[in-house]
Amino acid sequence: MSALKDAALSWLEERLPLRSAMEFASHKRVPVHRGDVFYYAGGVCMFLFLLQVATGILLLMYYRVGSDASYESVRYISAKVPFGWLMRSVHSWGANLMVLFIFIHMFSVYFMKAFRKPRELTWLTGCGLLGLAMALGFSGYLLPWNELAFFATKVGTDILGQVPLVGHWLLRLVRGGDEVTGATLSRFFGLHVAVLPALTALGIGAHLLLVQVQGMAHEHEARRTMPFFPDFLVRDVALWLLVLNLVGVLAVFFPWEVGRKADALGSAPAGIKPEWYFLAQYQFLKLLPGRVGMVPGELLGIVALNGVGVWWLLTPFWDAAVPERRRDAVVRWAGLGAITLLTVMTVWGHLS
Amino acid sequence: MKRRTFLNLAIVSGLAGTASALLYPVLRYLLPPEEAEAEPETVKAGPEKDFAPGSSKILKFGRKPVIVIRDLAGGFHALSATCTHLDCIVQYRKDRDLVWCACHNGNYDLSGKNVSGPPPRPLDRFEVKLVGSEVTVLRAA
Numbered sequence: 229m230s231a232l233k234d235a236a237l238s239w240l241e242e243r244l245p246l247r248s249a250m251e252f253a254s255h256k257r258v259p260v261h262r263g264d265v266f267y268y269a270g271g272v273c274m275f276l277f278l279l280q281v282a283t284g285i286l287l288l289m290y291y292r293v294g295s296d297a298s299y300e301s302v303r304y305i306s307a308k309v310p311f312g313w314l315m316r317s318v319h320s321w322g323a324n325l326m327v328l329f330i331f332i333h334m335f336s337v338y339f340m341k342a343f344r345k346p347r348e349l350t351w352l353t354g355c356g357l358l359g360l361a362m363a364l365g366f367s368g369y370l371l372p373w374n375e376l377a378f379f380a381t382k383v384g385t386d387i388l389g390q391v392p393l394v395g396h397w398l399l400r401l402v403r404g405g406d407e408v409t410g411a412t413l414s415r416f417f418g419l420h421v422a423v424l425p426a427l428t429a430l431g432i433g434a435h436l437l438l439v440q441v442q443g444m445a446h447e448h449e450a451r452r453t454m455p456f457f458p459d460f461l462v463r464d465v466a467l468w469l470l471v472l473n474l475v476g477v478l479a480v481f482f483p484w485e486v487g488r489k490a491d492a493l494g495s496a497p498a499g500i501k502p503e504w505y506f507l508a509q510y511q512f513l514k515l516l517p518g519r520v521g522m523v524p525g526e527l528l529g530i531v532a533l534n535g536v537g538v539w540w541l542l543t544p545f546w547d548a549a550v551p552e553r554r555r556d557a558v559v560r561w562a563g564l565g566a567i568t569l570l571t572v573m574t575v576w577g578h579l580s
Numbered sequence: 581m582k583r584r585t586f587l588n589l590a591i592v593s594g595l596a597g598t599a600s601a602l603l604y605p606v607l608r609y610l611l612p613p614e615e616a617e618a619e620p621e622t623v624k625a626g627p628e629k630d631f632a633p634g635s636s637k638i639l640k641f642g643r644k645p646v647i648v649i650r651d652l653a654g655g656f657h658a659l660s661a662t663c664t665h666l667d668c669i670v671q672y673r674k675d676r677d678l679v680w681c682a683c684h685n686g687n688y689d690l691s692g693k694n695v696s697g698p699p700p701r702p703l704d705r706f707e708v709k710l711v712g713s714e715v716t717v718l719r720a721a
């Protein structure tokens with residue numbers, strides 16, 4: 229048996245530099261310190277993405293796209309297909325947890341100041357991945373073609389229409405017409421199952437490559453380190469299993485509802501709200517009056533929200549411009565401010 | 581001009597030309613053709629007896645939704661049902677005898693005027709006429 233294994237290995241070795249890859253992996257080390265639990269958050273995001281790909285492919289086996297087919301096929305998956313409800317629920321919960329873990333990962337990187345030179349590009353790709361995750365969430369939300377999804381998409385895409393000059397053009401591009409219809413559904417479907425996952429996979433590749441090239445932040449200050457392989461990886465995988473269990477429990481005990489079918493002539497139902505990761509923006513838009521002076525309130529709101537986004541994206545650059553001795557304090561307070569604001573607005577949006 | 585500069589320029593402009601020749605049709609393909617809007621002058625909303633005071637109905641006027649309301653006093657109103665804020669569909673609230681948008685809590689009075697919440701503009705008004713006992717919605721003159 230072992231002779232066979234050796235033969236197979238050396239056959240491979242002649243074609244693939246396995247040994248040097250293993251040799252390389254054996255040198256990779258991860259710093260050990262008080263905050264190192266947060267090192268696992270990024271891995272969890274990637275695991276959840278893979279879970280989304282897997283359950284997404286399974287859902288594709290029954291899902292049909294179209295304003296007269298999507299809702300019916302999701303109902304069918306949830307009600308008739310064996311374990312269909314489970315696949316759908318895991319996909320929905322997985323999506324929510326993925327966004328949650330991206331936030332955890334992002335804020336932990338932020339507070340560890342791991343975005344500083346030379347890791348600006350890693351931060352930027354990470355922000356891009358957050359954007360992609362939110363776009364995946366937004367496009368996937370429409371696919372069951374239910375009432376909530378219909379209005380969420382109407383509002384979300386109408387915001388694009390507010391952009392000066394190119395707004396109308398953008399709106400038609402995204403909706404596939406002037407209104408949210410079956411054409412919008414087809415576009416979102418294409419984005420959700422092909423374009424966005426491909427971009428996300430590329431983004432994750434670039435992100436990991438950058439992490440690999442630069443090594444972990446604070447690696448040299450850390451007094452202790454552990455080997456990445458197998459020590460860190462084993463912990464990674466153990467946590468992934470835990471997360472998988474969490475998703476399973478949530479999916480079983482809080483299965484996702486199908487809701488009522490979208491109706492282009494139905495009023496928006498009372499109590500309608502977006503997914504939690506859009507609640508803060510939603511609450512902010514709700515607070516703005518119709519007009520502020522000459523400017524429509526929502527235009528002002530959208531400009532403000534984008535401003536905050538750009539400011540967050542550019543963190544590594546404004547951070548570098550702050551005088552050295554005040555830098556840590558500024559970053560800390562800005563971060564705490566951002567978290568507080570985000571939490572307050574989200575909770576408020578949820579309650580009101 | 582140096583030979584090298586010239587060649588670089590030629591290559592770059594050639595590539596730019598190729599790229600735009602490829603991109604233009606793709607972009608145009610992605611933008612759906614404008615549909616000629618069917619613009620009816622009138623739409624029937626149903627017999628008068630279907631509208632009890634304090635009730636409403638949403639119907640299609642061309643491609644746009646219009647809400648026909650019979651208020652508590654028995655008067656008829658027809659307004660565009662598309663919220664002027666971010667495109668949700670409004671509803672008639674019998675309890676407050678006004679038009680309400682659930683998406684961000686926008687309120688309009690029965691003449692379509694935006695009275696509170698985020699909506700920036702009033703709802704477009706339509707005319708309502710009784711033709712025999714048939715409630716008919718007309719484009720406002």
Ligand code: FES
Pocket residue numbers: 383663664665666667668681682683684685686697698699
């Ligand atoms: S869409 Fe009607 S209040 Fe915002």
